Amino acid sequence: MTAILEMRGVSKSFAGVQALRDVNFTVEAGEIHALVGENGAGKSTLMKVLSGVYPYGDYEGSIIFDGEERRFRDVNDSEALGIIIIHQELALIPLMSIAENIFLSHPPSRLGVIDRDTVYRRTQELLAQVGLTEMPDTLVTDLGVGKQQLVEIAKALSKRVRLLILDEPTASLNENDSAALLDRLLAFRAQGIASILISHKLSEVARVADRITVLRDGRTVDSIDCRAEPVEEDRIIRSMVNRDLAHRFPQRTATLGEPVFAVQDWTVHHPQHPERRVIKAVDFEVRCGEVVGIAGLMGAGRTEFAMSLFGRAWGDRISGRVWLDGREVNLSSVSAAIDAGLAYVTEDRKQLGLILDSDVRKNITLASLGRVSRQGRIDDMSELRVASEYRSRMRIRCSDVYQETGQLSGGNQQKVVLSKWLMTDPKVLILDEPTRGIDVGAKYEIYCIINELAEAGKGVVMISSEMPELLGVCDRICVMNDGAFVGEFAAAEATQERIMRAIMRNKEIDKKVLQGELRS
Amino acid sequence: MTDKTVALPGHTGFIKNNLRNYGMLLSLFAIMLFFQVMTDGTLLQPLNLTNLVLQNSYIVIMALGMLLIIVTGHIDLSVGSVAGFVGAVAAVLMVRYHVAYPLAFLACLLVGALIGAAQGYWVAYFKIPSFIVTLAGMLVFKGLALAILAGQSVGPFPPTFQKLSSGFIPELFPGAGTLYPTSLLIGAVLAVALVYTSAKSRARQASHGIEVEPFAFFVAKSAVLFAVIVFFAGLIASHRGLPNVLVIMTALIALYAFVTTRTVVGRHIYAIGGNARAASLSGIKTERLTFLTFVNMGVLAALAGLVFAARLNTATPKAGAGFELDVIAACFIGGASAYGGVGKVGGAVIGAMIMGVMNNGMSILGIGIDYQQVIKGLVLLGAVCLDVYNQRR
Numbered sequence: 001m002t003a004i005l006e007m008r009g010v011s012k013s014f015a016g017v018q019a020l021r022d023v024n025f026t027v028e029a030g031e032i033h034a035l036v037g038e039n040g041a042g043k044s045t046l047m048k049v050l051s052g053v054y055p056y057g058d059y060e061g062s063i064i065f066d067g068e069e070r071r072f073r074d075v076n077d078s079e080a081l082g083i084i085i086i087h088q089e090l091a092l093i094p095l096m097s098i099a100e101n102i103f104l105s106h107p108p109s110r111l112g113v114i115d116r117d118t119v120y121r122r123t124q125e126l127l128a129q130v131g132l133t134e135m136p137d138t139l140v141t142d143l144g145v146g147k148q149q150l151v152e153i154a155k156a157l158s159k160r161v162r163l164l165i166l167d168e169p170t171a172s173l174n175e176n177d178s179a180a181l182l183d184r185l186l187a188f189r190a191q192g193i194a195s196i197l198i199s200h201k202l203s204e205v206a207r208v209a210d211r212i213t214v215l216r217d218g219r220t221v222d223s224i225d226c227r228a229e230p231v232e233e234d235r236i237i238r239s240m241v242n243r244d245l246a247h248r249f250p251q252r253t254a255t256l257g258e259p260v261f262a263v264q265d266w267t268v269h270h271p272q273h274p275e276r277r278v279i280k281a282v283d284f285e286v287r288c289g290e291v292v293g294i295a296g297l298m299g300a301g302r303t304e305f306a307m308s309l310f311g312r313a314w315g316d317r318i319s320g321r322v323w324l325d326g327r328e329v330n331l332s333s334v335s336a337a338i339d340a341g342l343a344y345v346t347e348d349r350k351q352l353g354l355i356l357d358s359d360v361r362k363n364i365t366l367a368s369l370g371r372v373s374r375q376g377r378i379d380d381m382s383e384l385r386v387a388s389e390y391r392s393r394m395r396i397r398c399s400d401v402y403q404e405t406g407q408l409s410g411g412n413q414q415k416v417v418l419s420k421w422l423m424t425d426p427k428v429l430i431l432d433e434p435t436r437g438i439d440v441g442a443k444y445e446i447y448c449i450i451n452e453l454a455e456a457g458k459g460v461v462m463i464s465s466e467m468p469e470l471l472g473v474c475d476r477i478c479v480m481n482d483g484a485f486v487g488e489f490a491a492a493e494a495t496q497e498r499i500m501r502a503i504m505r506n507k508e509i510d511k512k513v514l515q516g517e518l519r520s
Numbered sequence: 521m522t523d524k525t526v527a528l529p530g531h532t533g534f535i536k537n538n539l540r541n542y543g544m545l546l547s548l549f550a551i552m553l554f555f556q557v558m559t560d561g562t563l564l565q566p567l568n569l570t571n572l573v574l575q576n577s578y579i580v581i582m583a584l585g586m587l588l589i590i591v592t593g594h595i596d597l598s599v600g601s602v603a604g605f606v607g608a609v610a611a612v613l614m615v616r617y618h619v620a621y622p623l624a625f626l627a628c629l630l631v632g633a634l635i636g637a638a639q640g641y642w643v644a645y646f647k648i649p650s651f652i653v654t655l656a657g658m659l660v661f662k663g664l665a666l667a668i669l670a671g672q673s674v675g676p677f678p679p680t681f682q683k684l685s686s687g688f689i690p691e692l693f694p695g696a697g698t699l700y701p702t703s704l705l706i707g708a709v710l711a712v713a714l715v716y717t718s719a720k721s722r723a724r725q726a727s728h729g730i731e732v733e734p735f736a737f738f739v740a741k742s743a744v745l746f747a748v749i750v751f752f753a754g755l756i757a758s759h760r761g762l763p764n765v766l767v768i769m770t771a772l773i774a775l776y777a778f779v780t781t782r783t784v785v786g787r788h789i790y791a792i793g794g795n796a797r798a799a800s801l802s803g804i805k806t807e808r809l810t811f812l813t814f815v816n817m818g819v820l821a822a823l824a825g826l827v828f829a830a831r832l833n834t835a836t837p838k839a840g841a842g843f844e845l846d847v848i849a850a851c852f853i854g855g856a857s858a859y860g861g862v863g864k865v866g867g868a869v870i871g872a873m874i875m876g877v878m879n880n881g882m883s884i885l886g887i888g889i890d891y892q893q894v895i896k897g898l899v900l901l902g903a904v905c906l907d908v909y910n911q912r913r
Contacts, residue, residue, distance in 0.1 A: 313801055335803035344801070352801055355794035357861055366791055367802040369784045376784050381728050420802070 636818020
């Protein structure tokens with residue numbers, strides 16, 4: 001096989017921090033090459049060097065594409081050669097149609113007037129290639145995340161792609177959409193298009209990758225060929241973290257206490273469609289020291305349930321009763337919920353969890369400034385002390401607590417969000433997808449924190465779309481579907497199959513929709 | 521997994537970092553020096569300096585409120601009209617109905633608060649863009665000022681009210697010749713207090729093991745700060761002493777600097793501008809706080825309107841026209857971000873002073889109002905471009 005891309009001796013540093021050290025990276029024509037590593041290992045930096053975000057001269061080393069050395073000045077240079085990167089945050093314009101989005105930068109036109117027939121026809125062709133049956137004039141905002149991802153890929157195909165780079169494409173997709181996307185990659189491989197897949201989901205990597213390159217602390221530490229024999233996930237993990245994760249989930253023996261959190265008859269209506277019941281008279285209970293998982297597909301109402309409980313931050317016409325520590329509480333506002341001892345760690349840390357421009361210290365203390373202030377006046381020294389304590393306790397990797405939160409890696413950002421909520425000293429924590437988009441090492445650390453919280457007698461609710469994680473961490477798993485709990489399993493008796501079956505059994509009504517999704 | 525050790529920046533790095541912080545201040549000094557030379561020393565003559573303070577006091581006062589609005593990610597276009605309207609209300613109350621000065625003063629501030637509340641309500645609770653709400657307010661209050669003055673100028677005000685703008689603090693040691701010792705003393709005390717508090721905070725930080733600025737740098741900084749304050753106090757003292765309005769202004773600047781940097785409320789305001797949804801999910805009452813920043817703006821616009829009316833000694837239907845532009849420009853020149861979440865009280869004050877010195881200096885030089893506007897516009901654009909460029913580096 002011939003190499004389509006070769007990156008030789010690439011180094012790059014930011015303000016004294018070495019992000020990449022002498023990295024060598026080769027992609028062969030028509031292969032799926034997975035790039036894995038912990039957060040902050042340098043994967044994104046390497047891809048930014050490759051795509052020209054960091055122009056020639058900003059890094060050391062050389063890029064050879066198609067047998068010639070390339071010096072990209074910006075992203076346009078790399079795109080012209082067919083190197084297309086699809087970022088984790090999709091770059092689609094929601095209120096434009098699929099066709100307009102695909103041909104945004106260079107629509108087929110005659111004398112500056114867009115040729116709508118060609119646009120329509122070409123879009124249809126491209127959508128067929130990625131397995132979408134939507135009409136080209138459907139607005140992007142009306143598509144689910146999974147289909148939006150496919151539109152991004154169709155957009156890449158419109159530019160005559162030779163090397164497709166996907167940064168965590170399945171991070172926010174459910175299992176069916178993820179499977180559909182990976183099938184597309186396999187189809188592209190058959191057409192001779194090479195792809196680089198950055199992913200934290202090692203099962204996916206093991207499934208589709210031809211070769212795997214592992215980065216750690218800015219260096220290439222391992223290169224695995226999976227064509228000869230299938231690779232084991234543990235092998236990848238070992239290389240990533242340089243330590244044996246004999247157990248991917250830390251052990252804990254649960255000692256359950258009294259019920260600390262009880263919800264009765266909780267009903268929530270949709271804020272835009274008030275007649276639609278999103279949460280349907282749900283009962284729910286968590287004991288002291290218990291970790292309760294909530295499983296379910298996307299759109300089952302798990303986040304809506306959590307956010308409506310957390311000071312009615314979501315939904316309309318909310319009714320029901322809530323007890324915390326045996327006392328009935330009125331969670332009518334977020335601050336009331338915090339005062340009552342409830343904390344909610346959002347699934348969307350960038351949009352809803354953090355102030356990215358603000359430093360680590362201010363983010364940690366934001367929800368509990370009362371603890372570091374007197375009569376409304378902040379004691380900056382005790383604030384600094386508390387923030388530094390959380391930094392070392394949660395092992396947040398940052399230059400100091402004055403570093404901008406937006407500069408941290410995903411896992412460290414998540415630890416900042418967790419610190420913020422731990423500082424409010426809650427009795428019950430609801431963690432919504434707490435390990436989304438973060439690496440294996442950071443995940444393990446977060447599981448350890450969850451265990452510590454449970455051992456300290458707090459009640460923990462964990463919403464997750466990753467079933468192994470629910471099975472590994474929770475004492476009890478509740479299955480939510482269409483705004484109601486449809487199954488409940490003790491940890492010992494729960495398996496992925498049983499949970500999936502509980503979801504499916506109650507999917508009668510949605511069956512047609514689901515099958516449609518599976519096909520696409 | 522070991523923590524990466526990061527090389528600490530040396531002294532050169534420290535000075536480089538701080539040059540950015542003090543860049544605005546240095547530009548102000550450069551501009552002052554430029555006009556001082558160009559006007560053959562007229563700019564810093566005691567009389568002109570006092571005038572400069574009086575001319576810009578209302579802009580500075582409004583800039584304090586505007587900064588908070590801009591930090592929350594909003595804008596208030598109505599402040600000029602509101603200031604003009606409140607000036608008109610003051611004239612009607614005091615001149616036409618002979619309401620006592622203190623009562624009329626409080627009534628006017630209340631009117632300002634109500635106007636701020638009326639606008640803030642739509643912005644905060646109905647989520648109507650502040651640009652639109654305050655654009656409407658701008659028209660409404662400009663019209664109302666015209667209406668209650670019946671298109672005419674109303675004045676003069678009672679002498680006690682005029683003192684708000686044209687008065688000076690009473691002299692405790694009369695007969696000391698041309699220099700006003702009380703004012704000089706206040707200036708010196710202020711300078712000592714500032715140096716003392718910054719020394720204390722430096723010692724406190726050092727005792728908590730925080731990296732502090734090099735001692736030599738600190739001494740030099742303090743010496744310059746001390747010298748500058750005493751120098752200006754001396755200039756002011758050699759005319760007629762401290763103007764009342766300068767005392768009010770200084771107190772307000774200190775108060776707002778404290779609120780924005782050291783209090784929970786201040787932190788919450790910045791959080792709203794930084795990420796409103798994350799702030800609200802952290803238990804911050806974003807709507808109420810946004811509402812209150814508009815109430816606060818209304819009160820400060822009213823105060824500015826009173827100061828301006830007292831200075832002119834008459835309320836005119838045209839009063840306040842275009843103030844909003846100077847106030848907003850002051851905040852942006854001072855480094856506030858149009859996207860919210862970023863901005864400092866000190867920056868806004870320096871921004872207002874830069875605008876003021878340029879207005880004053882160009883007038884002395886006899887540059888027409890036409891080109892004055894062109895130059896001010898270019899300075900605004902240039903300052904913001906420089907800021908954006910600095911942040912990208």
